[in-house]
Amino acid sequence: MGVGLLAVNILKILNSLQLNSIHHIAIICNDYEKSKHFYVALLGFQIIKETYRKERQSYKLDLALNGRYVIELFSFPNPPNRPSRPEAQGLRHLAFEVEDIEAAILSLKENRIQTEPIRIDDLTGKRFTFFNDPDKLPLELYEK
DSSP states (O other): OOHHHHHHHHHHHHHHHTOOSOOOEEEEESSHHHHHHIIIIITOOEEEEEEEEGGGTEEEEEEEETTEEEEEEEEOSSOOOOOOSSOOSSOOOEEEEESOHHHHHHHHHHTTOOOOOOEEOTTTOOEEEEEEOTTOOEEEEEEO
16 A cells, blocks of 8 residues: 555544544653652643552542643553663654743753753754653653
8 A cells, every 4th residue: 555545544534533632641650759740840730630549559640731631640560661762662752832942941950850952843943852751751842
């Protein structure tokens, strides 16, 4: 099957599903309290609901950004590490849009979170940078 035909088939499937948007992103962390602090206190997500599931020895934290539910943060006992570097197959990174990338980077640095140098997207001309969450999940800031 040619690339063009494959793209047409994918578009047909997506149109038939009538997807509205991405509902949420699920993240499994290694240190629940550290990750909760990172996403809530440092990145500014709001807690919708926090649940401890005793039978699984697991927390589930529902987080919102600007009032919209976007992240499920899970903890499990001894989760295996997921390779991020070198780049591995699967989810590559999670990107957040910001108005002012320098202000966002300054806020991260004030909280001892290191960022990569600002780069320019060759396709859009927009500025972006990367940083990591406590479990080394690559996160991106992308200027509006």
